Amino acid sequence: MIKSLYQDHFGVRENPFSILPDPSYLFMSERHQEALAHMAYGISGHGGFVLLTGEVGTGKTTICRALIENLPQDAELALILNPKLSEAELLATICDEMHITYEPGTTSLKVFFDLINDALLAAHAAGRNQVLLIDEAQNLSNPVLELIRLLTNLETSEKKLLQIILVGQPELNEILAQESQRQTAQRITARYHLLPLTQAETQQYITHRMSVAGLDGDVFSAGACKVIFKAANGIPRLINSVCDRALLAAYVEGRKQISKKLALGAAQEVFTNPGLAGKSSVLSSLVLVLTVLGLLIWIGLDPFGTGVQNKIKTFVAPYLPIYVSEPAPVAPAPELKETVTAPVTPATPAKPQDISSTKGSALDALIQSGTPDIAFQGLFELWGKDYAQIKGNGPCEKAKTAGLDCSQGQTDLLGLKTMNRPVVTSLVMPDGEHIYGIVAAIKNTGDTEQVRLDFLNRSLTLSTKAFVLRWPGDYLVLWNNAFKESETLTFGRQGKDVQELRRLLAVSGYSNAPNNILGKGSLFFGPTLRDTIQAFQTDHGLSADGTPSPETLMHITGAAKSTALPALYPPKGGQHVLYP
16 A cells, blocks of 8 residues: 555554555455355355445445455456446457457357357366456446346256356446346345445444554544544445545644544545545535425426426436425435435324434334334234244244245345235345334335335335335245145146146246147146246246246246235236135
8 A cells, every 4th residue: 555644653554544445454344244245155156146236435346355365266256347348348358357268359249158158168067166246237238238147048957157246336226127127137146235334333444444554542532433424424435535634634733543623624624625525515416406306396386387397206206205295304415325215104194204314202113113023923913823922943933833934035126026925124224223024015106116014013115216225135935835735746747736837837927838748738747847937937036947846836926916915916817726
């Protein structure tokens, strides 16, 4: 690192607050540990995509570098830092990173695909695991993103040949939520959204970096750390900038400790520096104007005429509370950028509240009712079960005792929709606190899609965009496998259950012609049905072995909207069998 003026003054070996992504300074908060664990999962050979998102400056690139320095011996990494490439350029870059030779001037996608496939097969045969990591993935064009999805089709009968990690800013979630990207989104096997540090973590972060640089002790007072946290909104890169300026100010004044006053002065300098905060100031003003304008139009004021009102109303809809009975408080721009607010409403209709501005008893009640045990209790009640009275350790063990199936893990919004059953998820509050509730319904009201989460005696209604920003992707779902007693759902067997499975797949959009081998018709479980199941499993991020496992059947019945209550969506029609 470049030597700073204050290093000798404070007795540190190097600049502890350089904005360069040095892995030796990686502060492993609980969030960063989880993020790194998700990245490690991506190189463990499970296939599909692993997604890491986070605001600018939260530490995504530093985590990537830490991952690179701790790769397993059998893993080989291809790293793409600039994804603003055409399809041919992307494949050529992958070849370069994997040391694959190709003819100069090659532009054929098929030629590149064949070369990459051959290299991946050779690596697989040699016991090497190939990983592709793409940073700044929000800059990928739709055609290139589709091309990357096709790379996940390169596989053997045993495993995927290429593990892909996408790292990007929050807008990457919005890109993947588009209808045109549903196939890509369904192949995400793990995702994590890296949030800014909390106030306590900010103080630990500052102390950690000073310690790594060679100085133990509290150079920054508690008051200074609080000021820095508020000024930087918990974003590590901005924390570094303020701390660096504060140390320089202390050196100039001959001080050995950073007081609250010094920290305030440093924060003011940083955020009035045209090179650093000028864009934020402009953005703050723009966000403030748009937010106030959107709220005025939303409540009925029409300064520009009906046509403009409708267009602006549509534009701001995803970023405002779904129900607005009075103007909501306008939050500072940095918080608006990270936090999409949503109303909290009691079980009986009441005036909605903004998460970010909810204080006192209302917020306390939401947090107190948002514990995992209360959420599990509510989920079991939907199935007519008493969670507290069932024997077992944890919800899945209790579910087994109660005769229910249970699954938990990571998914995305499309995954929740496909399961079509209530699930327990966590939600990240503005202060970083995790609360747990039940995703009880997803419904469309006009142009807005809403997610309803139920707590002990409260409900929280969010737009899907707001929900995705607050939800880290975890879920726990219960269901009852109606096919569990069947012995006909195995390859080569026949029966009415096979015929019903074909129907459910067809309703889900995976129609398959009846296999007429041996004259068994659609009652026969043959290669066609196996391949159709495998296609469904691949598109929905399931283990693609072509066998109808209980979890696969749960997804198929959910995708067919043949789920009996409780369900996120009402069943299709009434003439067919509904599955619990």
